[in-house]
Amino acid sequence: MLRPILCAMVFLFIGHPAFAQAPVPSPPQLTDVIMATVRLTNPKSSATGFILVRPKKNDEHSDRMVLVTAAHVLEKSEGDEITIGFRRKDADGGFVRLPVPLKVRDGGKPLWIKHAQHDVAAIDVEAPPGIEQSRLTVDQLATLDDIKAVEPGEIVNCVTYPHAPVFEPNQPGFAVVRMGCMASYPLVSLAKEPTFLVDYNAFEGDSGGPVIWKSTALKSSDGTGGRPTIKILGLVQGQHLFKQRFDLPYESGESRKSLGLGIVLNAQAIRDTLDQLP
Secondary structure (H helix, E strand, O other), X not given: OHHHHHHHHHHHHHHOHHHOOOOOOOOOOHHXXXXXXXXXXXXXXXXXXXXXXXXXXXXXXXXXXXEEEOHHHHXXXXXXXXXXXXXXXXXXXXXXXXXXXXXXXXXOEEOOEEOOOOOOEEEEEOOOOOOOOOOOEHHHEOOHHHHHOOOOOOEEEEEEOOOOOOOOOOOOOOOXXXXXXXXXXXXXXXXXXXXXXXXOOOOOOOOOOXXXXXXXXXXXXXXXXXXXXXXXXXXXXXEXXXXXXXXXXXXXXXXXXXXXXXXXXEHHHHXXXXXXXX
C-alpha cells in the first residue's frame, strides 16, 4: 500500500507549479535590435538612435527607457523637439508608424547627457501606449574584453537609416540591417582607441545606429550550445571620405567619394554616458 502513495507524492512534488523550473528567457537577437532601433528626425536632419532599458537607481523593480544616439545628432537639431519614429502593431499583426515628439531642449538648454570627450548622448524617453518594450538592456553593451574578442575581418551588422529622407526601405519605418567586418586592429582601451573602423558602406543618416556582433553561443542547461546572443559593440559616429580635386578644360572643383569605412564609437563610452544620467 505504501508504493502507490509514495509514487503519488513524488508526482505531486515534481509536477506542482511551485516546484516547476521557470523557463529561461531566450537571449536578445538581431530582430530585437531592429525593434529597438528608431529613426530620429528634425526639420533639417535625419539620423538613427536605439532604445535601451535599464533599472532606475535604488529601484531594481522599475525600469526606464533611454534613447542613445550620437551627440552631434542632437546638437545639430533645431528647436526644442525631435521626432522618434516608433512602430505599433495593428490589428492584422503588422506594424504602422507612430511618430512621437521628444523634448530635447528647455529654453535652449539641452536636456540630454553627453559624454565629456566622445560623440555619444543619452536621454530618458517614455514609450507611448501600445509600444512593445525594448528587449535590449545595458547588459547587451559590449565590454572592452568583448570587443577584443572580435577578430579582424569578423562579420558584424550595422542597423541604421541611410539617407532616410530619400530612401524608404519599408512602410512601417524599420531600420536597414547591413553587413560589414571589423577592420581595426588592435583595440587597446577607450582612452587610446575610442573608435574603430567597420568595413561597410556608411552613409548620411547612419549616425547613432548600433553596431552588432553575435557573441559565442551560450551553453544551455544540458551543457550543449544554445543560441548566440548579440553584443552592441558601439554606435556609428561617421564615415571616411576621400576628397579629390579635378581640373577640366571648362570645369574645376572637388569631389567626395566614400572609402566604404564606418567610424564606430566604442560601447564603453555609451556605458560611461548612461552612468551620468540623473
